[in-house]
Amino acid sequence: MELSSYRIQAFHPDENQIELTHDLHLIEERREEALLRLAASKERIVRYYNAxxxxxxVxxxxxxxxxxxKHIPSHGKFTSPTPQWEGPYKVRKVVGPNTVKLSLPDGQDMSRTWNTMHLRRYFTP
Structure with missing residues (x-):
């Protein structure tokens, strides 16, 4: 005894081929829609981060x-902690919106640039 499902009974190969070609014609539109959704998602992520x-x-x-x-938190009663911040350093030149060049207090220039994310204002006493 064999019972075929409605899906097998209603299958028409000619109509199926027409529908497949129709889907192939629409694939470019679906790709464009997916790219638009991806761009909108990235924009939302950027806005969330920048907020x-x-x-x-500086x-x-x-x-x-x-x-x-190289900051290592101290554990224990008799260990000396390494400081989390070091300096002070003088801002020698502002290179970009968030990038600066520093110099040591004696006036010697440091070779690399620093992002302001890694800096904190120093208020002289």
Whole structure:
């Protein structure tokens, strides 16, 4: 005994081929719609990220502290902690919107540039 399903009974190869070619003609439109959705999604992600970014403008001649990337938190009673910030350094030149060149307090220039995300204003006492 064999029962065929409605899907097998209603299948027509000629109509199926017509529908497949029709779908192939629409594939470019579907790709364009997907690209538009992707661009809109990326724009939402950028807006969300930029809403949380704090602008830290730094001018030439100001003093800053830079983050110590070798900072190791101290554990225990008798260990001496490494400082999280080091400096002060003087802003020698503003290279870009968030990029600066620093110099040591004695006037010696540092070779690399620093992002203002890794700097903190230093207020002289």
């Amino acid at each position: 949380k970014v704090r602008n830290r403008p 001018r030439e001649g100001k003093w800053v502290l830079k983050i110590n990337f």
